[in-house]
Amino acid sequence: MLADIIPGLMSVLTPTVLFFIIFGVFVGIIFGSIPGLTATMAIVMFLPVTYTMSPIEGVSTLVALYVGGISGGLIAAILLNIPGTPSSIATTFDGTPMARKGEAGKALGVGVVFSFCGTIIGLLVLVLVSPLLAAFAIKFGPYEYCTLALFALSLVISLTGRDLVKGLISGLLGVMLATVGLAPVDSAKRFTFGMVDLNAGFSLLTLLIGLFAITEVIKAAEDVRKPVTAKIETNVRIKGFGFSFAEFWSQKLNLLRSSAIGIVIGILPGIGGAISGMLAYTAAKNQSKHPEKFGTGIMDGVVASESANNAGIGGALIPLLTLGIPGDAATAMLLGGLMVHQIAPGPLIFDKSGVEVFGIFFALAISAVAMLIIELFGIKIFIRVLKVPKYLLLPVIMVLCVIGAIGNANRMFDVWSVMVFGVMGYLLIKAKIPHVPMILGFILGPIFELNFRRAVQHAQIDPSGVFSHPIAICFFVVTIIVVIFSLRRQRKEAALLKASEES
């Protein structure tokens, strides 16, 4: 495994890969900074661009887009008081007041530098933990995978936000959509209605485009007649990093605590970056010596939110690479990207694609550096981009998404699926049913069913075997604890989300 480190490093240190990383980070920041465009959409849009690249080029580009997309959200959060991505909601709490006080440059500098620090801390944990987890997960059989999928599905409850029933409905609808096509184990045709195209089932990509890209165009169409009130803070000057080393050092505990929160939330499937930023902010406030200053424009708040959401990148990649379980929509999209490039996530990833995995680690590190430099020196460009009206961007983005749908398997059926999922996504918004649990249900449902059926087959032959799988029993017990715990927590979190949206 260690022998793959040097080839991994060399594979990303080529002019093409470096170019694609810088390009990816740049585009990612643009997508992150424009409210309504997200890291997920950036990855969806550029996935077809990577189809013909080599695996390492393609995956590096996607990782760079992800890093840029998560970090870019802070620009709009500070300058527009609108989070560019959901993960920077908590950045607005102190970022905007800082900008109002005339410290926009400092707020941006703090946000960018601590985004960088968070990313690097997340990366270190990723590099240390994922080989261990992979070595552990290699012992997993059907019992373990079945209970693991159940555990991940149970975490969907914690992500449902304010309405438990609707969150569960969304997750179930995702699971049900995934049953279309050939069944696991015996390949029985299910819900295909005699259509050949349905035999392969729906692709994750079309579901993501429908739910996350089409609905954005529809939202823009809904807002056409609403007057635009957002005002952009353009008076921005950054000297150096915008703050002193003493100020940086005073945040070390905050940085470590927030990064830890971000990593843990990132590892747990189903809990998005929006929550991690918020939890880190709350934790920083509760542990601070001057909690009353939070919300008035102090750097502590920006540090907490930005280091947490960027540390989550490394955290989210741990289960994605070693278990094949993504944590949110953006990593679900990365999963699609890995599969396009023949890199199979799972416990064997270090053996089968060791060079590529270390390539991903180095690409993530280079992306973090690129993000730091591009965001600090290119801030003027991003402010200009924020002024480009959405009616020029969205139609072109839609066309690129359609190309992605066609290129996925070279069939028009996928384009039609995208359109139908778009209608479904719109109806779900109207019914106030969240989208993200559906994606997780769609991915986890088949994993659960396949392993559940295998486990039942094992149990039929050897019924006593059920009790000789301590890991599986452990997952099962933890699942029950999580269900009870998150049912109780869910009420508190719903109140937290509601309060933040109202402010």
Place this chain on the structure above:
Amino acid sequence: MNNKRNDLITGIVLALFALWYFYEALSIRIFAGMGKAVVNSTTMPKIWAVCLLLLAGALILRSLRTPAPKDAKSGSGFNLGAWVKANYEVFLTFAALFLYAALMEPLGFIISSILYIFAQTLILMDKGHRSYVKALVIAVVCSVASYALFVYWLAVLLPVGAIFE
């Protein structure tokens, strides 16, 4: 539409979907060799359908329990005409998207994309500042550029158009 009625309609639609899904699951043909297995290809779909039915039931019950908001106008049923009028742009966007998908194969990627970007840009533009020229230029440049980029450089196959073949 108020929350109460919204939830009620959602619950009923989902319950009907769950029932239909369960019914369809019954007709899945199981591989004969698996006949004696406790869990077969119809088991999980049936379980999912029952779960969804229960959740839909919970949603319906909840909406019936919440008191109707006082300011709700009684007897104002859903009116498709009124909805289209209030959400004109949404309706047009969906129409444009479906037309785009429908025209892709006969007209080919370039022409259908030009038409779609042109239409979509006009739909999203501010009523006061509509510029047909701007929309057309963007439509043509972006469609041709993306076709060239993807087909010639990235080797992604895009529909050429039946009328040109």
